[in-house]
Amino acid sequence: MFKVISNEEIAPQLHRMVIEAPRIAKARKPGQFAIVRLRPGAERIPLTIADDDPVAGTITLIIQAVGYSTQEIVATKAGEYIQNIAGPLGMPTEIENWGKVICVGGGAGAAVLYPLAKALAQAGNELITIIGGRSAEYVILFDELAAFSKEAIATTEDGSMGEKGFVTGPLKRILDESTTKPHAVYAVGPVPMMRAVSELTRPYGVKTIVSLNPIMIDGTGMCGGCRVTVGGEVKFACVDGPEFDGHQVDYDELFARQNAYQELDEHGCRLDSVKV
Amino acid sequence: MTELTIKERMAIQRTTMPEQDPVERAQNFKEVNQGLPLEWAIQEAKRCLGCKKRPCVDGCPVNVHIPEFLDKLAEGDVAGAATILRVDNALPATTGRVCPQEMQCEGKCVRGKKGQPVAIGWLERFVADWAAENMEPDKAPAEQTGFRVAVIGSGPGGLTAAGELARAGHGVHVFEALHDTGGVLRYGIPEFRLPKRIVDQEVENLRSLGVEIECDVIVGRTLTLSEIRDDFDAVFVANGAGLPMFLNVPGENLKGVYSANEYLTRTNLMGAWTGDVTGTPIFRGRRVVVFGGGNVAMDSVRTAKRLGAERAIIAYRRGKEEMPARVEEVHHAEEEGIEFHLLVAPLEILEDDKGWVRAVRLQKMELGEPDASGRRRPVAVPGSEFELECDAVVVALGTVANPLLTNAEPDLKLDKWGNIIADESQATSLDGVFAGGDIVRGGATVILAMGDGKCAAQSIDEYLKGKTPKAAA
Ligand SMILES: Cc1cc2nc3c(=O)[nH]c(=O)nc-3n(C[C@H](O)[C@H](O)[C@H](O)COP(=O)(O)OP(=O)(O)OC[C@H]3O[C@@H](n4cnc5c(N)ncnc54)[C@H](O)[C@@H]3O)c2cc1C
Numbered sequence A: 001m002f003k004v005i006s007n008e009e010i011a012p013q014l015h016r017m018v019i020e021a022p023r024i025a026k027a028r029k030p031g032q033f034a035i036v037r038l039r040p041g042a043e044r045i046p047l048t049i050a051d052d053d054p055v056a057g058t059i060t061l062i063i064q065a066v067g068y069s070t071q072e073i074v075a076t077k078a079g080e081y082i083q084n085i086a087g088p089l090g091m092p093t094e095i096e097n098w099g100k101v102i103c104v105g106g107g108a109g110a111a112v113l114y115p116l117a118k119a120l121a122q123a124g125n126e127l128i129t130i131i132g133g134r135s136a137e138y139v140i141l142f143d144e145l146a147a148f149s150k151e152a153i154a155t156t157e158d159g160s161m162g163e164k165g166f167v168t169g170p171l172k173r174i175l176d177e178s179t180t181k182p183h184a185v186y187a188v189g190p191v192p193m194m195r196a197v198s199e200l201t202r203p204y205g206v207k208t209i210v211s212l213n214p215i216m217i218d219g220t221g222m223c224g225g226c227r228v229t230v231g232g233e234v235k236f237a238c239v240d241g242p243e244f245d246g247h248q249v250d251y252d253e254l255f256a257r258q259n260a261y262q263e264l265d266e267h268g269c270r271l272d273s274v275k276v
Numbered sequence B: 001m002t003e004l005t006i007k008e009r010m011a012i013q014r015t016t017m018p019e020q021d022p023v024e025r026a027q028n029f030k031e032v033n034q035g036l037p038l039e040w041a042i043q044e045a046k047r048c049l050g051c052k053k054r055p056c057v058d059g060c061p062v063n064v065h066i067p068e069f070l071d072k073l074a075e076g077d078v079a080g081a082a083t084i085l086r087v088d089n090a091l092p093a094t095t096g097r098v099c100p101q102e103m104q105c106e107g108k109c110v111r112g113k114k115g116q117p118v119a120i121g122w123l124e125r126f127v128a129d130w131a132a133e134n135m136e137p138d139k140a141p142a143e144q145t146g147f148r149v150a151v152i153g154s155g156p157g158g159l160t161a162a163g164e165l166a167r168a169g170h171g172v173h174v175f176e177a178l179h180d181t182g183g184v185l186r187y188g189i190p191e192f193r194l195p196k197r198i199v200d201q202e203v204e205n206l207r208s209l210g211v212e213i214e215c216d217v218i219v220g221r222t223l224t225l226s227e228i229r230d231d232f233d234a235v236f237v238a239n240g241a242g243l244p245m246f247l248n249v250p251g252e253n254l255k256g257v258y259s260a261n262e263y264l265t266r267t268n269l270m271g272a273w274t275g276d277v278t279g280t281p282i283f284r285g286r287r288v289v290v291f292g293g294g295n296v297a298m299d300s301v302r303t304a305k306r307l308g309a310e311r312a313i314i315a316y317r318r319g320k321e322e323m324p325a326r327v328e329e330v331h332h333a334e335e336e337g338i339e340f341h342l343l344v345a346p347l348e349i350l351e352d353d354k355g356w357v358r359a360v361r362l363q364k365m366e367l368g369e370p371d372a373s374g375r376r377r378p379v380a381v382p383g384s385e386f387e388l389e390c391d392a393v394v395v396a397l398g399t400v401a402n403p404l405l406t407n408a409e410p411d412l413k414l415d416k417w418g419n420i421i422a423d424e425s426q427a428t429s430l431d432g433v434f435a436g437g438d439i440v441r442g443g444a445t446v447i448l449a450m451g452d453g454k455c456a457a458q459s460i461d462e463y464l465k466g467k468t469p470k471a472a473a
């Protein structure tokens, strides 16, 4: 049982939860995630570990309530308990002082981006951060990221905050205008956004790292449900990733597999009838 | 009671096992075998001839004292039988249900030479179930040694070692990666073959012996083996096999393709079969093709049927005789209307216009020369490709070692498949670290994992003699 220490709504449907998990707090490195199962019978939900406090023995999760399970998790109040948290899982981000990096986050992807960006900044890198959302209220963690970025840009589709348009707008401009090529672009967000960023950076020859979020069960390599195709090879995102070379990822496949259960009715049958 | 003569014993027919009706059971997850009534069990036990050479005992990997326990049972002394069984077998309610008896104890029983062997498995199950209801579980010994032993993994190997170590008076702490105990017994083998209450009961017994069990600890991630070694006097590693193998054919990542591990874990561990919409979902295919011929394939295909598949099909490269699954499971599967496509190999999984599985393309095979395993090697028949329509595919080809734990320990010696190398006392290349079960043997059996657990517990007990507990130092 893991005690919830605090739970605040930092944007609509977006919660920052601090949870007692001393073993994970001690072991965790940036880029890793945990699997949260709220109560007996609940799904196992992968969530990035946004921060840790090994002294207090706590971890921080930033959770966007997008469906049943995440809504149920964010409804857990301070003082209440989460049944299971397993982690840290996945490969830690490779962090070095490379000089200049660009961090791009879309929607809840900013929550996954945050710990990477923070670690990159702490290692001495010069960060340019671009955070996008549908409208102002969906641009999350902007101030937090801006705090350690040399430059921070927001984009919204309706122009209610920052530049109007998508994250690729300012990204292209920066790549065109930069005198020094950035060491890498880190992009985390919905699949179409990660694909667009990867396509944009490809001709510039800039290394692009994406953090993939396929559906997972165990997070330890046991089920193969999280498999993704990268550079023509099948990888398990939970143990080989979740970060991969964005130029090599088969995004169509990832997108299809992510949404598979969305296409099933409540009995687990396909909505479009199959002729068998 | 008058002793029966050999002739009288020989005259008794092998009992049958009361089973759920095949049509009905193919729609529920309740246990197929209902268990023997007492009188039947006693009568069956009387079929044992008490052979001097005891070939059955040689056939059992842990050498259960078979004629002795059967003798007690034949006398109607079930408690006495349970006590004898318990000496060699920590989980008889499980092994009685899942051991491949036809290849082990029963396969060697002399009565099988002319007619039917004694139903050792069913009787083992009977005695164990009776004991669980009627006998008190063991208590921890009053005197504790002060040593603390860590057990990694709560599958049959880990559970057995934990029990033996606790009975020897050591403090035992089990670390389990998943949110629940039992390993394959819980997430792999379905309820209709091994009810989860049996695993629960065993875990309860361990708790009453003072064993601490901590779930959600992934050794290699949450804690390293080195950290555990610093804190504990000895370690037993039984983290199982784990990584699923795939077919490596085109279309394997389509929607509707599962590894057996995922399919069974969603169903068994995560309860997807209950249909609770707030829990883990599973795709209920109408026509499901399962690749493989072992227990895992049988469990998957029978699960598919129970999840509502109109047609649930086994596709296997070799013939029925070559299938490694337990004979009873194949038989049960046939009764339940599972279809067998034998001597076929997958070439490709084909997709519909929405990225879901539409069919599998198969190639017919014929049996050629025997290969290294002694089984005749399947060879492709040219020009025999055909399509089989289906909307879900489950790949049940077996598993390989999971490197999560071992990767972090460069000094732990592994074989070329990544399995941990252990000697006959289960000792590894690291001082005080023992290992057993699937992580040492590759995919094996429940009883072998248990045998390793027991052997390791004895070796650990031996290893600790003359040492000072770390906690005291
Ligand atoms: C390694 C990893 C790290 C993640 N970190 C975070 C995080 O820090 N914060 C956060 O808010 N979310 C994170 N996610 C995504 C999160 O796990 C999903 O949002 C969650 O599983 C959805 O569950 P649900 O029952 O609430 O929604 P559902 O009802 O299952 O789905 C709602 C919507 O989310 C989509 N979806 C389902 N599963 C996933 C998934 N695994 N990833 C993305 N979309 C999904 C569905 O297609 C659907 O559109 C992470 C995922 C992974 C794999």
Ligand SMILES: Cc1cc2nc3c(=O)[nH]c(=O)nc-3n(C[C@H](O)[C@H](O)[C@H](O)COP(=O)(O)OP(=O)(O)OC[C@H]3O[C@@H](n4cnc5c(N)ncnc54)[C@H](O)[C@@H]3O)c2cc1C
Pocket (backbone or CB within 6 Å): B098, B099, B100, B152, B153, B154, B155, B156, B157, B158, B175, B176, B177, B178, B181, B182, B183, B184, B185, B188, B189, B217, B218, B219, B220, B238, B239, B240, B241, B242, B264, B295, B296, B299, B326, B402, B404, B405, B436, B437, B438, B439, B443, B444, B445, B446, B447, B449
């Ligand atoms: C579907 C299926 C059906 C089977 N049917 C039969 C049968 O009928 N008869 C038979 O004899 N055998 C059968 N087997 C094989 C048998 O189940 C295994 O040989 C046996 O369970 C091995 O036991 P184990 O203790 O070594 O490992 P497992 O049962 O695999 O248990 C290992 C445990 O360790 C945990 N773990 C893994 N990694 C870590 C880590 N890093 N840190 C902490 N914990 C970890 C796992 O979560 C798991 O709980 C079947 C297997 C499957 C998959």
Ligand code: SF4
Pocket (backbone or CB within 6 Å): B059, B060, B061, B062, B063, B064, B066, B089, B095, B096, B099, B101, B104, B105, B106, B120, B121, B124, B447
């Ligand atoms: S443990 Fe298995 S092989 Fe041994 S006697 Fe029991 S059923 Fe037979």
Ligand code: SF4
Pocket (backbone or CB within 6 Å): B047, B048, B049, B050, B051, B054, B055, B056, B057, B066, B067, B108, B109, B110, B111, B118, B120
């Ligand atoms: S071989 Fe068969 S008949 Fe002989 S002792 Fe064993 S169980 Fe009894």
Ligand code: FES
Pocket (backbone or CB within 6 Å): A215, A216, A217, A218, A219, A220, A221, A222, A223, A224, A225, A226, A227, A236, A237, A238, A239
């Ligand atoms: S989540 Fe099961 S293998 Fe990655």
